[in-house]
Amino acid sequence: MNKLKNFLSKRLGFLTLLVFTLWIKTIIAYYVDFSLGVTDPLQHTILIINPIATAVILLSIALYVTRARISYIVMGVIYVLESALLYGNVLYYREFSDFLSFNTIAGASKVSKGLGGSAANLVQAHDFLYGIDFLIIAVLLLTHLVKIDPRPMRKLTAVATTMLGIFLFSFNLTIAESNRPQLLGRTFDRAYIVKYLGLNTFLAYDSIKTVQNNQVRSEAVGTDMDDVLSDVEQNYAKPNKKYFGKAKGKNIIIIHLESFQQFLINDKVNGQEVTPFLNSLYNDKNTMSFDNFYHEVGQGKTSDAENMLETGLFGLPEGSLFTKLGSDNTFQAAPAILGQKEGYTSAVFHGNTGTFWNRNSVYKNMGYDYFFDASYFHKSDDSSLGFGIKDKLMLSESVKYLEQLQQPFYAKFITVTNHYPFQLPDEDNDGFTAPDTNNSTVNGYFVTAHYLDNALREFFDYLKSSGIYDNSMIVLYGDHYGLSNSQNPDLAPLLGINSDDWNDFNNSQMQKVPFMIHMKGLKGGINHTYGGEIDVLPTLLHLAGINTKQYVQLGTDLLSKEHNPIVIFRNKNFVTPHYTVLKDNEGNPQVYRNKTGEQVDLDKDPILKQKVAKWQKYVNDKLKLSDTINNKNLLRFYTPSGFTPVNPKDYDYQNEIQRLVQTRDALSLKSTSVYSQNDNKSTTNLYTTDAPEFNGDRTYIDSWSSILKQGTKETSR
Helix, strand or coil: CHHHHHHHCCHHHHHHHHHHHHHHHHHHHHHHHCCCCCCCHHHHHHHHHHHHHHHHHHHHHHHHCCCHHHHHHHHHHHHHHHHHHHHHHHHHHHHHCCCCCHHHHHCHHHHHHHCCCCHHHHCCHHHHHHCHHHHHHHHHHHCCCCCCCCCCCCHHHHHHHHHHHHHHHHHHHHHHHHHCCCCCCCCCEHHHHHHHHCHHHHHHHHHHHHHHHHHHHHCCCHHHHHHHHHHHHHHCCCCCCCCCCCCCCCEEEEEEECCCCHHHCCCEECCEECCHHHHHHHCCCCEEEEEEEECCCCCCCHHHHHHHHHHCCCCCCCCCHHHHCCCCCCCCCHHHHHHHHHCCEEEEEECCCCCECCHHHHHHHHCCCEEECHHHCCCCCCCEECCEECHHHHHHHHHHHHCCCCCCEEEEEECCCCCCCCCCCHHHCCCCCCCCCCCHHHHHHHHHHHHHHHHHHHHHHHHHHHCCHHHEEEEEEECCCCCCCCCHHHHHHHHCCCHHHCCHHHHHHCCECCEEEEECCCCCEEEEEEEEHHHHHHHHHHHCCCCCCCCCCCCCCCCCCCCCCCEECCCCCEECCCEEEEECCCCCEEEEECCCCCEECHHHCHHHHHHHHHHHHHHHHHHHHHHHHHHCCHHHHCCCCCCCCCCHHHCCCCCHHHHHHHHHHHHHHHCCCHHHHCCCCCCHHHCCCCCCCCCCCCCCCCCHHHHHCCCHHHHCC
């Protein structure tokens, strides 16, 4: 004890005590108050060590102060600020399931308002643990069990302590990158930075990004929109009269097929159809299916696909627009346009946490009325895979919310089970036999795609039996590739291609993803038009009877006779109806014929060479235009006639169940929800699933009334 007392009575000893108590409090917050999705022993290890490095670095600042008492005061101030940041995040997370950002802290009054005017309502019994350390430290100092060390501190010791903190941070960052590559360069989730690097690093990272974004935006002026509006006007494709308004007043249901590639459609493995239901839908007379449709995502992957679908703009050249700019950007997005023009109620259903890809913030800027994330679904040890709740569980539970939405509704369902690393428990497989390649990832991809197909079959059966199907346009699309280029040679034999012959052109063909528009009475068929995700929004809005001429959208209606069929990839490669143009390592164009896959020698075809140069300029200009709009937030300078810019403060994803019921009750006989139109009886009993997790217990599918009794703790996140 004497040795410990002597150590704590030294300046380094007192710093160690503060680091230790701050570490303990942070670990309590990580495991008790935050939901960080820790899934393996390495992540637990990272989570345990990540608070230490930045605490050492920050508290070591006090060691550079020569006067002892001032040094201790500086240490104390830093400790108090760190503790306040930690507990502030605890309270903020309880209300918003997110962390305090630079902008949130800068607008402290808004945070206070957002917390309901009194944080006292958020305080819980165990919160004394976040303050008991102050009492302990005060007792130690007042009883002189810990004394202030009056001796001067050597500068070398101070530098060594700071360097220790930097070394620990570097070590932390290294093992974090090994578990989650491109952690900072390609941010998936604000919670990921906290999980891997800690609250201090998150705040520093967010502050730097905010300053960078604000600097770029401060240079923007209203006249910057002139070039944008000129381009939009020149490239506008007027709607096809045959299809314009064909889905007017219909519900629009978007089904986001995670990592689903076009080659899976109509494919067989071991004599089994991989996706029998999607095959039937793809070939249905009521489905418009596109067989030359490409994903156009960059590093933002799923979020890029959503961004193009909702806004008609490309993602960023690096990172995700959702995480970098989505919290602050002005959007003219599908939920707001449909809501203002045609009275649509909008909602997203997703089995992952709301912070992933910053969705809980971005969706408010887009004008989504409701966002049902993982907190609105029952969770158990076997209900989730790496990226969220399994599709059968999410889809089956979502209908109790869907039936309460006022019609017409715009509802998006984001599936997750068919996500890398494509691992599915045996009990979830209905007997489908995976291919037997040497690559387990390739083998698993077919199994999880088959599972997704079964989940969609169950969902469609419900839509039909509940009557929703008859009054809906259902859109299905693949968001991006599932198997990467490095895995494609192992896939090649399953596609009838020799692995040794696989080349860059074959890789580009793997960017094809399904795009289907299904609606009862729609004249369907296989459409060979070339297009991509950037073209979805104008296509859907025209079908809904909304002309897109005044909106800033860089794609064109796939059904329009004026549609531009050049498909732009985020890396500036592109595809035309006849050629695929890919850059080599030196940036030179490599041109392939789409029909044969053979490479064209441009030096022997000067006319084609000129066309390729012209097409490339178009591609470069379009991507540059999109980046300028996004980075400078130019849409704040332009409001289309009859459109009201979205105010994210008008949207709140807390207590959504109660809001649904209150809206229904307030409308009374005028309520258009499926529940109301079914004589105020639930339709969830019509949903049939073979998900083994339920094991015959339908509580979580049919539990609408019991959910309301759970209280706000379960339903406010």
